[in-house]
Amino acid sequence: MKYVGKPTPRVEDDVILRGRATYVDDIEPPGVLYAGFVRSPYPHARVIKVDLTDVVVAKGVVAVFSSEPPFALGGKVRYQGEAVAMVLARDRYLLQDALEKAVVEYEPLPPVLDMYEAMKPGAPLVDESLGTNVVYDKTYEGGDAALRGAVVIEGRLSVRRVIPSAMEPRGVVAVYDGNMLTIWTSTQVPFDVKKEVASALNLPLSSVRVIQPYVGGAFGSKVLVYPEEIYVAAAAYRLTTAVKWTATRSEDFKTTTHGRAMDLEYKVGVSKDGRVETIEGVIYADAGAYYWGEGLVDTAARMLTGPYDVKYARVRAVAVLTNKTPLGAYRGAGRPEATFFIERIMDRVADELGLDPVEVRKKNLIKQLPHTNPFGITYDTGNYIATFEKALEKLGYFKLKKWAEEEWEKNKRMIGVGFSTYVEITTFGHETVIMRVERDGSVTVYTALAPHGQGLATALAQIVAEELEIPMERVRVVWGDTAHVPDGVGTMGSRSITAGGSAAILAVRQMKSKLAEAAAEVLKCQPEYKEGVFHCGGKSVELRDVVKHMYKKRIQPIVEVTYRAEATFPFGVHIAVVEIDPETGFVKPLIYKSYDDVGVVVNPLLAAGQIHGGALQGISQALYEEAIYDNAGNLITQNLALYPLPTAVEAPVFEVHFAEEFHPSKHPTGTKGVGEIAAIAAPPAVVNAVEDAVRKTSRARFCKTPITPEEIYNAIWKIAPPLC
Amino acid sequence: MKISLKINGVLHEVEVEPRKLLVHLLRDLGYKSVKVGCDTATCGVCTVLLNGRPVKSCNLLAVQTDGAEIMTVEHNEMESLRVSFKKHHASQCGYCTSAMLTIAYYLKKTAKTREEIVEGLSGVLCRCTGYQNIIEAI
Ligand code: FES
Ligand code: FES
Numbered sequence: 001m002k003y004v005g006k007p008t009p010r011v012e013d014d015v016i017l018r019g020r021a022t023y024v025d026d027i028e029p030p031g032v033l034y035a036g037f038v039r040s041p042y043p044h045a046r047v048i049k050v051d052l053t054d055v056v057v058a059k060g061v062v063a064v065f066s067s068e069p070p071f072a073l074g075g076k077v078r079y080q081g082e083a084v085a086m087v088l089a090r091d092r093y094l095l096q097d098a099l100e101k102a103v104v105e106y107e108p109l110p111p112v113l114d115m116y117e118a119m120k121p122g123a124p125l126v127d128e129s130l131g132t133n134v135v136y137d138k139t140y141e142g143g144d145a146a147l148r149g150a151v152v153i154e155g156r157l158s159v160r161r162v163i164p165s166a167m168e169p170r171g172v173v174a175v176y177d178g179n180m181l182t183i184w185t186s187t188q189v190p191f192d193v194k195k196e197v198a199s200a201l202n203l204p205l206s207s208v209r210v211i212q213p214y215v216g217g218a219f220g221s222k223v224l225v226y227p228e229e230i231y232v233a234a235a236a237y238r239l240t241t242a243v244k245w246t247a248t249r250s251e252d253f254k255t256t257t258h259g260r261a262m263d264l265e266y267k268v269g270v271s272k273d274g275r276v277e278t279i280e281g282v283i284y285a286d287a288g289a290y291y292w293g294e295g296l297v298d299t300a301a302r303m304l305t306g307p308y309d310v311k312y313a314r315v316r317a318v319a320v321l322t323n324k325t326p327l328g329a330y331r332g333a334g335r336p337e338a339t340f341f342i343e344r345i346m347d348r349v350a351d352e353l354g355l356d357p358v359e360v361r362k363k364n365l366i367k368q369l370p371h372t373n374p375f376g377i378t379y380d381t382g383n384y385i386a387t388f389e390k391a392l393e394k395l396g397y398f399k400l401k402k403w404a405e406e407e408w409e410k411n412k413r414m415i416g417v418g419f420s421t422y423v424e425i426t427t428f429g430h431e432t433v434i435m436r437v438e439r440d441g442s443v444t445v446y447t448a449l450a451p452h453g454q455g456l457a458t459a460l461a462q463i464v465a466e467e468l469e470i471p472m473e474r475v476r477v478v479w480g481d482t483a484h485v486p487d488g489v490g491t492m493g494s495r496s497i498t499a500g501g502s503a504a505i506l507a508v509r510q511m512k513s514k515l516a517e518a519a520a521e522v523l524k525c526q527p528e529y530k531e532g533v534f535h536c537g538g539k540s541v542e543l544r545d546v547v548k549h550m551y552k553k554r555i556q557p558i559v560e561v562t563y564r565a566e567a568t569f570p571f572g573v574h575i576a577v578v579e580i581d582p583e584t585g586f587v588k589p590l591i592y593k594s595y596d597d598v599g600v601v602v603n604p605l606l607a608a609g610q611i612h613g614g615a616l617q618g619i620s621q622a623l624y625e626e627a628i629y630d631n632a633g634n635l636i637t638q639n640l641a642l643y644p645l646p647t648a649v650e651a652p653v654f655e656v657h658f659a660e661e662f663h664p665s666k667h668p669t670g671t672k673g674v675g676e677i678a679a680i681a682a683p684p685a686v687v688n689a690v691e692d693a694v695r696k697t698s699r700a701r702f703c704k705t706p707i708t709p710e711e712i713y714n715a716i717w718k719i720a721p722p723l724c
Numbered sequence: 725m726k727i728s729l730k731i732n733g734v735l736h737e738v739e740v741e742p743r744k745l746l747v748h749l750l751r752d753l754g755y756k757s758v759k760v761g762c763d764t765a766t767c768g769v770c771t772v773l774l775n776g777r778p779v780k781s782c783n784l785l786a787v788q789t790d791g792a793e794i795m796t797v798e799h800n801e802m803e804s805l806r807v808s809f810k811k812h813h814a815s816q817c818g819y820c821t822s823a824m825l826t827i828a829y830y831l832k833k834t835a836k837t838r839e840e841i842v843e844g845l846s847g848v849l850c851r852c853t854g855y856q857n858i859i860e861a862i
Contacts, residue, residue, distance in 0.1 A: 009810045009811055009813065010810070010813065010815075012818070013806075013809065013810040013815055014810075016815050016818035016821050017797075017802075017806040017809055017810060017815065017821065017825065018757075018797070018798065018806070019755075019756070019757025019758075019796065019797040019798045019822045020757070020798075021818050022756070023759070023819065025759075025760070026751075026756040092748070093741070093743065093744070165851055166817070166819075166851055167759075167761045167767065167769055167817065167819040167820050167849060167850065167851045167852075168759070168761065168817070168819045169761070214817070214818060215817060216759070216761075216817045216818065216819025217816075217817040217819060217851050217852050219851070246760075248763045249761065249762040249763045249764070249767075250763060452817055453816035453817030453818070453852045454816070455813075455816070592854075605813045606813060608813075609813045609816060609852075609853060609854075609857065611854075612853055612854025612855075612856055612857065613816060613851075613852045613853050613854055615854060616853075616854040616855070617851070639762060639763060639764045639766070640761075640762040640764055640766035640767050640849070641762075641764035641765075641766045642764075645849050645851065647845070647846035647847075647849060647855075648842045648843075648845040648846045648855040648858070648859065649842055649843065649846045651842075651854050651855040651856060652854075653856065654854050654856050
């Protein structure tokens, strides 16, 4: 039975494609009340008075909350859209009518929106209790400072704020029946929700059950427990009723964490032949109104040297509070920023020294794995130079370059070809699997992984079926309900199959020895196992009969295995080909190709899907998306009409390759993670490609995402070519 | 107001408030495959076929559809597209998938070239896939 490595369609699809997958807004418990929030129009204001007199008497209104649970902590709102009161009504339309009747008196305070302004003395404070807006400041340093490059290059790079924009807005349903509080929520972390709700309401953990229904995308933005999840749970608990909240899109854009929003100020020391010896710099993260995005700027700092053998590095990681939506994880969470920074630096080095960017990479790539970077992170396995060279060949990089030249010469088409290379860090924490062999020899696997589109139930079933040598149809994976599955972390950080899948493999191995013991009793000899049958002494017994024997003897064929997964490091090369319309500066992504060493690939069909989606997000970050606030702190890009997500028209043609000569991780699965690599690799590849196209007429250098059509137009026509 | 409409071939007679959106009526009637993803009629995840043509059901009042025939992804005629979507891994989180299938059903009948399919799909946003697998599935 060979499943691992085979492109296998998803078991999840059968329900989704019939329109029967249940998302949180599809859940309608009897008598459910609809919750809505009165939200601050100001980004920074003292809440003087919340007057809900007219709301309480409005048609359909059942209850209002404005002081309990505690809204507007410290009597202050810190970003536009922060909740100041909650209203429950019998009907969604009546709820909207009622919300409009709320009268809130605010004392607007001057907002601070720019992180550099926020760092200046005398700037308005987002959180007075800290006495500063610099909420985090830590310096990482390592390596040998004695080696200094002959050439010093300084600069500034910027990855602007974006909105993750899962197609399903956040939502939560909570029901309290007098004993048990059950919560359905659009989350990546059911167990965190359970813990935080229990602690907020002072309930025993055993009285709180959290169910993750189908989740319509998350990309890191649903990895936190949000205030609304607590508010709705609290309301259901206090009133012993059922309450549901579904965010509108604009509510979601203002209150679900944003991503990226980091700048790097850097100084690198380079040898004349293009070896980057030292990197020094400061990474600033615009953390927004609450420091929910802990660790993001640290990851960006600690991965800043990328796959390169930099001898010395010193990076300060700074996070600054501003009156904007809190910053949080977004697909890659620190690694896309680090990768954009270091790849732009490598391209700049090549440009300044007149070297080929390919040669600069070869000169700097780490030669021997494992390798410990200056900040003490040890990259596990790989052969970066060989993989890099193979990738360029396989992806036809030089051919594409030549074709783009010809198209320019013959047809004046402005086509650019760009590449990026990356190493990223995935996987952390423990994951537990409970596995039960049913009375007929079929298998149920319980996991705390919290998939939301990745197809993890399929991938886990493949892994278990392969390890137990039984048909995949006989394996079912249960996830998403804290009443059934073992306590675990959830799905984020490209960790799920490596951590959860490895736990599953170990569980199968334990199960096999448990089954072998029982089979030995039946067969009266020490059996061998093959494809669902135990053999020895010319006799054999099938799995199902072994299990029957166990059940008869009151031995449950159940195992529980916890696996602690250390970090592992995918490496790869991605290529973007874009075409610029010189009349408008608009960019059409034409082709996107990837070549990745992610260790073992469990399901190439699903892995390629992760590349497609991640790449399109990265392309869109590079070319279209930015969360924009006006000077008063209003989120201008507050809905999908104003925030441009890519459509099928913008999508390039994808070509996905996984390295034939791959380097497995040391985990039982041998996997390294695939969920975020393309979101990490795409932005620098795309910016590189745009720069390459623009270079046909002008010597511009781009140093931020997104690059707007206006900037491109100005560069092409030499009106204001950016050079940084 | 009382209206009558056929949904996936089944006749419904319902009393609706004039301000109720078609998407909410459909969902209240149990056609939960029809999703809501925005408040600006931009995302297209609420797409259904109204008398054979794709419409955003959040952008119509239910009362405007009196006498209409509506088709959603629950309809049996979607089966061959379902098989193709599964084979091509054209769905990830699934939130846009009902709309994608619905529009795919329409494009199967009307679009002649890949460009027309791409153009036709651009009315529905998907944040998970790169669209390529959806295009290939069609
Ligand atoms: S819900 Fe977004 S277009 Fe209808
Ligand atoms: S599959 Fe998630 S939005 Fe399309």
